[in-house]
Amino acid sequence: VKESGRAGFRFDVPRRDVDLLSRMRLDHAMRQALEFGQFRLSFQPQVEVGSRRVIGAEALLRWRDPVRGEIAPADFIPLAEQSGFIVPLGDWVLREAVMQAAEWLRQGLRMPIAVNVSALQFQQPQFIEGVAAALRMAGLPPGLLELELTESVLVGDADECLRRMRALASLGVALSIDDFGTGYSSLAYLKRFPIQRLKIDRSFVQGLPGDASDAGIVNAIVQVGRALNLQVIAEGVEREAQRDFLARAGCHEFQGYLYAPPLTAAEFEERVRPRRAV
Numbered sequence: 001v002k003e004s005g006r007a008g009f010r011f012d013v014p015r016r017d018v019d020l021l022s023r024m025r026l027d028h029a030m031r032q033a034l035e036f037g038q039f040r041l042s043f044q045p046q047v048e049v050g051s052r053r054v055i056g057a058e059a060l061l062r063w064r065d066p067v068r069g070e071i072a073p074a075d076f077i078p079l080a081e082q083s084g085f086i087v088p089l090g091d092w093v094l095r096e097a098v099m100q101a102a103e104w105l106r107q108g109l110r111m112p113i114a115v116n117v118s119a120l121q122f123q124q125p126q127f128i129e130g131v132a133a134a135l136r137m138a139g140l141p142p143g144l145l146e147l148e149l150t151e152s153v154l155v156g157d158a159d160e161c162l163r164r165m166r167a168l169a170s171l172g173v174a175l176s177i178d179d180f181g182t183g184y185s186s187l188a189y190l191k192r193f194p195i196q197r198l199k200i201d202r203s204f205v206q207g208l209p210g211d212a213s214d215a216g217i218v219n220a221i222v223q224v225g226r227a228l229n230l231q232v233i234a235e236g237v238e239r240e241a242q243r244d245f246l247a248r249a250g251c252h253e254f255q256g257y258l259y260a261p262p263l264t265a266a267e268f269e270e271r272v273r274p275r276r277a278v
């Protein structure tokens, strides 16, 4: 705070402390938001390139603060990860997503749902039991849940990580590596992981088809997927030229504004209702 206030005195707080203060305020606001039910999930369709069939939904967190308005995940999830609040928040997301998928199933809509999982959340001793409990409580077949793990989950104790992934896989839950290629990745570990899917990060899709490095990276990821017998899905697909490049590269699933942005549950249902032209 550099400007003098109405009282006319200078208030020289070191920048670090100002940041700390605003971080603490935001953290407090997040905790209240969870308590007051201000978080929502949105659902982004995952689409098969050829048929344009919706084959899944990614659950994405939305926070609307009555004063601040809509707050983007990029503006609060890193803080929630630092403060540890991502653990209860992530649990809420998991339960909510699983309940939505179970509700859809009751309505006759069999839709796999993908949930983002933070490293800290994944490392909690109770995480696996929490996943099992959420599925049990909602009555959702485990095969309809996919957990998206970023490469940050994989740093640290590799054996422990592998043990956890195997425990989740034996529940019947599907696992994918999110933002693949943006973080620490070891192909040696990758081949041992019980995963089903790689997600190509939007940053590699953006420059398609013209950018030679993006094109090369995308081709390489598809090849890795093929070698390891994994499905590959691209995110952030906005233009037909990007989708066409991906299809030619052998990537048969995509997510992005080209098909649909993240939607409310009602909008999602409307979008996937059969016999509706798209």
Ligand code: C2E
Binding pocket: 044, 059, 060, 061, 072, 073, 074, 077, 090, 093, 116, 117, 118, 178, 179, 202, 235, 236, 237, 238, 255, 256, 257, 258, 261, 262
């Ligand atoms: P992400 O997992 O890589 O999710 C994809 C992001 O790209 C989402 O942003 C989505 O809205 C956005 N997106 C989808 N299609 C397009 C497109 O065609 N063009 C562009 N420009 N963007 C597109 P969002 O919802 O703002 O989420 C940002 C990040 O926040 C996510 O990246 C994820 O890392 C994190 N996040 C969101 N929800 C959760 C959650 O429930 N738990 C955790 N741990 N992280 C979450």
Ligand code: CA
Binding pocket: 058, 116, 148, 178
């Ligand atoms: Ca994701």
Ligand code: CA
Binding pocket: 178, 179, 199, 201, 235
């Ligand atoms: Ca992603």
Ligand code: CA
Binding pocket: 179, 201, 202, 235
């Ligand atoms: Ca991403």
